[in-house]
Amino acid sequence: MSGGTPTPPPRVRITAPPREETAGRTATGAIGTDPAGLYIRSLIRSQLRLGIVCAVAFVVVLVAVPVVFTLVPGLDAAAVGPVPVSWIVLGAGLFPVIIAVAALYVHTASRNESRYRSLADDS
Amino acid sequence: MTPALGYASIALVTVATVLIGFFGVRISRTTSDFYVASRTVRPWLNASAIGGEYLSAASVLGIAGLILLQGERALWFPIGYTAGYLMLLLFVAAPLRRSGAYTVPDFTEARLESRGVRRVTSVLVILIGWLYIVPQLQGAALTVGITTGLPRWVGAVGVALIVGVVVAAGGMRSITFVQAFQYWLKLTAVAAPVVFVLLLQPGASPDAHAVLTEAFPPFSLGDPDAVFRAVSLLVALLLGTLGLPHVLVRFYTNPDGPAARRTTLIVLCLLSAFYVFPIAIGMLGRVFLPELAEGDPDALLLLLPGAMLPTPWGEAVTALVIAGAFGAFLSTSSGLVVSLAGVVSQELFAGSVRGFRIAAVLSVIVPLVIAGVTETAGLAGSVGLVFAFTASTLCPALLLGIWWRGLTARGTVVGMLTGAVACGTAIVLGAFVRDAGLASALIEQPAAWTVPLATLTMVLVSRLDRRGAPRGADRFLARLHVPER
Known part of the structure; x- marks a missing residue:
């Protein structure tokens, strides 16, 4: 993969990555009540809300599976080919749900960020 | 099983791992190369590497074994292992990457502006890493014992040796290639037996539906013990992934x-x-x-192809499976050792390359000793307990650190220690309690109460902390959440 490079970069002594000084250097690190601070707060809040909504949606589907199988006892006898339905639902059915929730989240989180960006650029 | 087959597969996967590892060394030159592969790893390569690192002995051998033992109930394990990444995506992935920290202790120190928090986090990360490497070594012992007939300790020592050498020599960049390779190897290894059995259909098939429904009673919400165990396991698996040090360190390699x-x-x-x-x-x-199910259920994957497939196919698939399983122990252990060595070398050796090497060696010796003196009680189960411990300690610190500005250093330390003591005690007691019932379920699957306990403690102590939130909290949160240009 590195076949094209004639000379390797010089060897460098390994040291710890630089640690950032964060403690008490400036008088205040607080985000004020100015528009910029408000936009950041609302971005954080909307991303958190989005995460919680997605997590709750997944947990509801997850909990619904045993609930449905308890409420409808006949389902246990059902089968697709030689495999019981409950095995198919738990063993394969929940993975597409996880991926769907994840894809929805990635899309919406990026939209939240671009909305923040356009607000921050306007002000 | 013919020992020659076992030797050949293990030798092959080891040589491949070492070659890719050392091939990577040649392009691993600078400090950040060494620690986080310069943060320029592409998503597909990085995702394969994360998959390769994450799919441990518990996933490759343990889940099949547990399903053989417990049926449907064991299906919560693969669901939880996967959904843990959903939680990671929802709450941790992007902010953690933007934090710019290299390890979990780096993150807590920068966020809470405290050396004390850093030290406690480091100790927890090291403890979790050690606990997680132990089942990998036990899985290696099982695999080597069954496939070659050698004494079991040879497998554990062999994996520890290979991992120690590769990590100490190459650092993380070579590990990224090794891990990505391992994911595809593992996928092939678990897929081949299924595909070949379904294609060749050897022998007369018993009525699968009847066997499965007779062997395992249906999951019922009327059984409080079973419900508690399932809920607690899911809490551990969903939240435990958030704190796994070898998983988190991978996120720093995204651009x-x-x-x-x-x-x-x-x-x-x-x-x-x-x-x-x-x-x-x-x-x-x-x-x-x-x-x-009566003998070594964790060996199911290793024995199934030989038992079910006709001669040329059975041996070929068995060889592949051995390679995949051995790859699992190598890749998960090396990922853990990389992240542990990073933390240990920063704490004790000021982050020098020599320190990293010494730390890598230290990081394999301790789990090797633990694996030698303890007995495994099912690979999937012991890894599940590590998830419970992580979920009760590092997970609340990360979640609150990323989303709640009011978190204080004191609250974090007290909360993590509370979770560690509660969950640790339960895990140790659980090794001695061996009867069913709700009381023993509380001890054997502790996450459902230890995670809320640790989180509440963290919030309460932070609220009561008169020193208040760190001064840079708002600025740090802004850095975590504001998108890059």
Whole structure:
């Protein structure tokens, strides 16, 4: 993969990555009540809300599976080919749900960020 | 099983791992190369590497074994292992990447502006890493013992040796290539037995539906013990992934926050594709080889192809499976050792390259000793307990650190220690308590109460802390959440 490079970069002594000084250097690190601070707060809040909504949606589907199988006892006898339905639902059915929730989240989180960006650029 | 086959597969996968590892050394030159592969790893390569690192002995051998033993109930394990990455995506992936920290202790120190928090986090990370390497070494011992007939300790010592040398020599860049290779190897190894059994259809098939429904009573919400165990296990698996040091260190290798999200999405697809196969192997095992449940259920994957496939195919697939399983121990252990060595060398050796090497060696010796003196009680189960411990300690610190500005250093330390003591005590007691019932379920699956306990403690102590939130909290939170240009 590195076949094209004639000379390797010089060897460098390994040291710890630089640690950032964060403690008490400036008088205040607080985000004020100015528009910029408000936009950041609302971005954080909307991303958190989005995460919680997605997590709750997944947990509801997850909990619904045993609930449905308890409420409808006949389902246990059902089968697709030689495999019981409950095995198919738990063993394969929940993975597409996880991926769907994840894809929805990635899309919406990026939209939240671009909305923040356009607000921050306007002000 | 012919020992020659075992030797050949193990030798082959080891040589491949070492070669890719050392090939990587040649392009690993600078400090950040060494620690986080310069943060320029592409999402697909990075996702494969995360998959390769994450799919441990518990996933490759343990899940099939547990399904053979417990049936449907064991299906919560693969679901939880995968959904843990969903939680990671929702709450941690992009902000953690933007934090710019290299390790979990780096993150807590920068966020809470306290050396004390850093030290406590470091100790927890090291403890979790050690606990997680132990089942990998035990899985290696099992595999080597069954496939070659050598004494079991040879497998554990062999894996420890290979991992120590590769990590000490190459650092993380070479590990990224090794891990990515391992994911695809593992996927092939678990898929091949299923595909070949379904294609060749050896022997007369018993009525699978009857076998499965007779062997395992249906999951019922009327059984409080079973419900508590399932809930607690899911809490541990969903939240435990958030704090796993070898998983988190991978997120620093993404170029930016959105890339971290894309990588996680790909990881979810890779994991979903993988887990279908151990589940299918567990089912095939229950239908065709139920007698294995009495002996070493974790060996199901290793023994199934030889027992079910006609001669040339059986041996070929067995060789592949051995390679995949051995690859699992190598890749997960090396990922853990990289992240542990990073933390240990920063704490004790000021982050020098020599320190990293010494730390890498230290990081394999301790788990090797623990693996030598303890007995495994099912690979999936022991890894599940590590998840419970992580979920009760590092997970609340990360979640609150990323989303709540009011978190203080004191609250974090008290909360993490409370979770560690509560969950640690439960795990140790659980090794001695061996009867069913709700009381023992509380001890054997502690996450459902230890995670809320640790989180509440963290919040309460932070609220009561008169020193208040760190001065840079708002600025740090802004850095975590504001998108890059």
